[in-house]
Amino acid sequence: MSDYLWNSKEQEQENAAPDFTHFNDQGRARMVDVGQKPISRRTAVAAGRVLVNQETFSRIQSGGIKKGDVLTVAQIAGIMGAKHTPDLIPMCHPILMDGIDLELHLNEERLSVEIQATISCDGRTGVEMEALTAVSAAALTVYDMCKALQKDMVITDLRLLSKTGGIHGDYVSGESPSQEHIPF
Numbered sequence: 001m002s003d004y005l006w007n008s009k010e011q012e013q014e015n016a017a018p019d020f021t022h023f024n025d026q027g028r029a030r031m032v033d034v035g036q037k038p039i040s041r042r043t044a045v046a047a048g049r050v051l052v053n054q055e056t057f058s059r060i061q062s063g064g065i066k067k068g069d070v071l072t073v074a075q076i077a078g079i080m081g082a083k084h085t086p087d088l089i090p091m092c093h094p095i096l097m098d099g100i101d102l103e104l105h106l107n108e109e110r111l112s113v114e115i116q117a118t119i120s121c122d123g124r125t126g127v128e129m130e131a132l133t134a135v136s137a138a139a140l141t142v143y144d145m146c147k148a149l150q151k152d153m154v155i156t157d158l159r160l161l162s163k164t165g166g167i168h169g170d171y172v173s174g175e176s177p178s179q180e181h182i183p184f
Contacts, residue, residue, distance in 0.1 A: 031091050034124040042165035043120045046131035048158040050113040050142045056150045057111050060142075067145045071104045071113070074141040078102040078117055081137025082130040092129050097121045100130075102138055113142050116161075128163050 024030045052060070060070045067073070082100045086092040099120045107114050117134035119127040139155045146153060162172045 029091065031093070032125075034093060037124040037167070039122055039124055040165045041120070041122055042126050042163070043118065044126060044128040044131035044163040045116065045118045045161040046128070046135045046159065047114070047116045047161055048135040048139050049107070049110070049115065049156055050139050051154040051156060052111055052113065052146065053150055053152075054111060056146050056153065057106065057108070059149060060113065060146065061106055065145055066148065070142055070145045071106075073145060074113070074115070074138040075102045075104055077141035078104075078115065078134040078138030082117065082119055082134035085130045085133040088133060089129050093125050095121055095123055095125065095127060095130065097127065097130060100134065102134060104138060104142075113139075115139055115142075126163055126166050128160055132158060132160060 021032045059065050063069060079100050079102060081088075082097065086094045097119055099118070101118045103114075103116045103118075105114050106112075115135045115138045117131045117138070119131045119134065121127050135158055136155075139158070143153050143155060160171070160173065161175060162170070164170045
């Protein structure tokens with residue numbers, strides 16, 4: 001890359017918010033050193049949905065998808081996605097997660113598969129990316145399982161609902177995570 005581009009990046013970094021920690025002093029990508037951070041309890045809840053048509057919804061609901069039980073396979077894919085987050089997102093640290101819970105349910109009113117992931121650990125860095133990756137992998141799996149039936153499904157509303165722990169404190173979005181097995 002030319003010096004001009006690197007200098008532009010350095011100037012952008014000087015003007016950027018000081019919380020962009022994945023850049024070194026030269027504006028190049030780095031993995032943050034979390035070795036000195038205290039271990040704390042951390043959780044994250046993320047959600048998303050896959051919008052489908054009535055036929056696809058009915059076939060998922062009745063178990064009529066040729067590849068198998070869509071919700072069960074997507075749930076397993078979400079768990080696997082969370083476990084492989086540092087393999088997919090370059091600056092994520094490998095984290096020993098204590099728990100990964102995915103909830104998937106059909107929302108007939110929206111004609112959607114609703115997905116929510118809850119991740120927990122005791123560690124030096126948060127599990128937000130693991131929760132978001134879990135939801136993404138589950139949503140992509142729903143798409144994969146149903147694509148022979150419908151190509152125009154929409155994966156939407158991927159978002160962080162809450163997180164706890166760490167120096168930045170807790171975060172709760174305007175919508176609250178599901179506390180029961182009800183539509184979120």
